Amino acid sequence: MQPTKIGRYEIKSELGRGGMATVYHGYDPRFEREVAVKVLPPELLHSDPQFRFRFEREAKIIAQLEHSSIVPVYDVGEENDQPYFVMRYMSGGSLSERIKAGLHTVEEAIKILEKIAPGMDEAHAKGIVHRDLKPSNILFDGKGVPYISDFGIAKITEAQAGGVTGSAIIGTPAYMAPEQATGEASIDGRADIYALGIILFEMLTGKQPYQADTPMGVAVKHITEPVPLILEANPNLPLWIEMVISTAMAKNKNDRFATAVEMIDTLKEFVRGGDTPHPIKSNTTLKSKPAVVYDKTVSANLYNKTISTNSTNTKQKKSFNPLAVIGIVLVLALFVGGGFILFRMDSSPFGNETPSETPTFEAVTATTESEIEATEISAVIPTEIILTTSPAATETPSTPKLPVIGGADKIAFQRNKDIWIMNMDASDPKQVTTDGIAKFNLQWLNDGKTLLYMTGKTVKTVDIETLREEVIFNYVSAEYFESFSVSPDGTQAAITINRELFVVPFDLEKLATASRKSALLEMNGCLFYSDLAVKGAKWSDDGTRLAIKFIANVNEKFADAIRIMDIQKCSELPPDRIDEFPIGKFNFSNEIVNFDYDGDLLFFINNDRRNDGFGDLVFYNAFTHKFENAVPYDNNCCYRDAVFSPDGTYVIFAFQDIRLAGESVTKLYYIPVDSISQKRIIEPLPLPADFFTQSNDAPMPALRPAQN
Numbered sequence: 001m002q003p004t005k006i007g008r009y010e011i012k013s014e015l016g017r018g019g020m021a022t023v024y025h026g027y028d029p030r031f032e033r034e035v036a037v038k039v040l041p042p043e044l045l046h047s048d049p050q051f052r053f054r055f056e057r058e059a060k061i062i063a064q065l066e067h068s069s070i071v072p073v074y075d076v077g078e079e080n081d082q083p084y085f086v087m088r089y090m091s092g093g094s095l096s097e098r099i100k101a102g103l104h105t106v107e108e109a110i111k112i113l114e115k116i117a118p119g120m121d122e123a124h125a126k127g128i129v130h131r132d133l134k135p136s137n138i139l140f141d142g143k144g145v146p147y148i149s150d151f152g153i154a155k156i157t158e159a160q161a162g163g164v165t166g167s168a169i170i171g172t173p174a175y176m177a178p179e180q181a182t183g184e185a186s187i188d189g190r191a192d193i194y195a196l197g198i199i200l201f202e203m204l205t206g207k208q209p210y211q212a213d214t215p216m217g218v219a220v221k222h223i224t225e226p227v228p229l230i231l232e233a234n235p236n237l238p239l240w241i242e243m244v245i246s247t248a249m250a251k252n253k254n255d256r257f258a259t260a261v262e263m264i265d266t267l268k269e270f271v272r273g274g275d276t277p278h279p280i281k282s283n284t285t286l287k288s289k290p291a292v293v294y295d296k297t298v299s300a301n302l303y304n305k306t307i308s309t310n311s312t313n314t315k316q317k318k319s320f321n322p323l324a325v326i327g328i329v330l331v332l333a334l335f336v337g338g339g340f341i342l343f344r345m346d347s348s349p350f351g352n353e354t355p356s357e358t359p360t361f362e363a364v365t366a367t368t369e370s371e372i373e374a375t376e377i378s379a380v381i382p383t384e385i386i387l388t389t390s391p392a393a394t395e396t397p398s399t400p401k402l403p404v405i406g407g408a409d410k411i412a413f414q415r416n417k418d419i420w421i422m423n424m425d426a427s428d429p430k431q432v433t434t435d436g437i438a439k440f441n442l443q444w445l446n447d448g449k450t451l452l453y454m455t456g457k458t459v460k461t462v463d464i465e466t467l468r469e470e471v472i473f474n475y476v477s478a479e480y481f482e483s484f485s486v487s488p489d490g491t492q493a494a495i496t497i498n499r500e501l502f503v504v505p506f507d508l509e510k511l512a513t514a515s516r517k518s519a520l521l522e523m524n525g526c527l528f529y530s531d532l533a534v535k536g537a538k539w540s541d542d543g544t545r546l547a548i549k550f551i552a553n554v555n556e557k558f559a560d561a562i563r564i565m566d567i568q569k570c571s572e573l574p575p576d577r578i579d580e581f582p583i584g585k586f587n588f589s590n591e592i593v594n595f596d597y598d599g600d601l602l603f604f605i606n607n608d609r610r611n612d613g614f615g616d617l618v619f620y621n622a623f624t625h626k627f628e629n630a631v632p633y634d635n636n637c638c639y640r641d642a643v644f645s646p647d648g649t650y651v652i653f654a655f656q657d658i659r660l661a662g663e664s665v666t667k668l669y670y671i672p673v674d675s676i677s678q679k680r681i682i683e684p685l686p687l688p689a690d691f692f693t694q695s696n697d698a699p700m701p702a703l704r705p706a707q708n
Helices: 043-047 051-063 095-101 106-125 153-165 190-205 215-224 241-248 260-272 322-336 517-521 658-663
Strands: 009-017 022-028 033-039 073-079 082-088 138-140 146-148 168-171 340-343 384-386 408-415 418-423 440-444 450-455 458-463 469-474 481-486 492-497 500-505 527-529 533-539 545-554 557-566 576-581 594-597 602-606 617-621 626-630 639-644 650-655 667-672 702-705
Touching (some): 095 138, 106 146, 106 190, 190 241, 190 260, 408 440, 408 667, 440 481, 440 702, 450 481, 492 517, 492 533, 500 517, 500 533, 533 594, 545 594, 594 639
Parallel strands (some): 168 340
Antiparallel strands (some): 009 022, 022 033, 138 146, 384 469, 408 702, 440 450, 450 458, 458 469, 481 492, 492 500, 500 527, 545 557, 557 576, 602 617, 617 626, 639 650, 650 667
């Protein structure tokens, strides 16, 4: 029978009823406002004498959680031995209703989820995990603004249900993270990230990713089954959505997005890049590292968001996982033994709901063939791009050898966001890439014909002879992916992701599938270093030291600094610190935009004074611990991207004359290192006066060691 009053709240109607609560539409006469009253079952009080104390304690914590995207808790109380919460009444319905009404586009999904993501992260930062995030708990106000309801309430009921029989797993099976399904004691915000991935899947397809005849069957699939391919449920979605879903729903919580905002920012980044092209039909045979042929008209738009196929390669292969089997045994033991599993049904303060129907979904069949004949590729994320138009054959040079200066015979650089190459005297400039997407971290590989660079959160290579580009590493889920540096002997790579340093083998096959932290750690590299917030790394000539750029705390302010570390002992002992600057050595800007290391003792660093990276240039000697202000052009500013020549005797840099203000143009200079502190007029490389057309262009020159 429906009560007429709960506490001071007048009850108008029942809104919903589930396994752990009943929700009523009420009215608060004191504040003259509509409210939702959620009443918990009396069994919780009767079965556990400590429940009332814990209920009040947890309720106070939840009530203090204030965020514009979280449904506020107005009051808590007890009526006839039944604890209750009073919350804002949401009149705009739920996301569950909207999903039933029709599919969302990616843009529509982002518009909703970006409103609630900051609230999720705020709660997680305070140690509050939702544990039962689902579409029926995402409610809308009368203006259509989304809110998260029931944040933290699941923890209260979970703790008490566990006290009834000794153990309990609470959640909605369709949105339950593997660690919840296996009954892990420590659940953190990454379980909510998993649920958010499922919600996105459902918004875009109208289906839940896992289907089974029983709630237990669904929970087991979260533990054992690979993440279903969303493109099989809705092939009209962009290709890159596969990686977003597989990252959010990763079985290993360490491989998921770190925050909800990070997940939404990743979606936005892809959408801003434009539509990802769909592969054309081809008779190409796919090997273990598939290549996809793209039409010339669309290939140029892909480079900033090509995704590794580790999670989305044609069909996913199921593999035997002993830990997963142990988890299933524990779940079943709880179900049939002394404990129980308490699955939630939807109950929400907006209206009656029936549980979602179980949509049909084909299980992904394991693929064991080493080769797949691809007659029509509809959902393959490429790791390699083959341009359909090949450049004309390079004519034999009229001179037997290229000019060599400072031990280098070629300069690679960026112009208008594309890579160019030219000889050391600026002759024979050639454009290597054509996508017009910003690049950084440009370097030559040992073969002398391959350039490595980064774009967005992808590492690519380009062959300067064939112009063929290839994705070699991708880490789309990273919040920060700032550096990828190959050792001089070509055997190792120093990678900085999320301000952590990984030194791993430069193994192209393994890197192609290592798009998660756990995969990088499993490469058994020389070093994983997280003691400092590392932003970049450069190698010594002999590969025994690294110069890292990191964020230091200086007098309670953050500033960039450089440290030289000895890594010969790898992870056996913490790396020895050889030197560190500018902290304690000289005053410098808080931000080091660019730095270069000659592989021994010498450094160039510059700050930012204009046009996104042109600033003061400083030369530092790690042997004498002394520095010089480098002002090679008439004692004037501003410089960027200073790089030592292979033999260390020359330096190349970009310059803009600050005295000319907006009329200043970017020019490249290549001069002896020992003349950097001399006040004089120097001549730039003889490029056309308007060669660099964008004032904030970052040339990032890379010098190729002279080829025999």
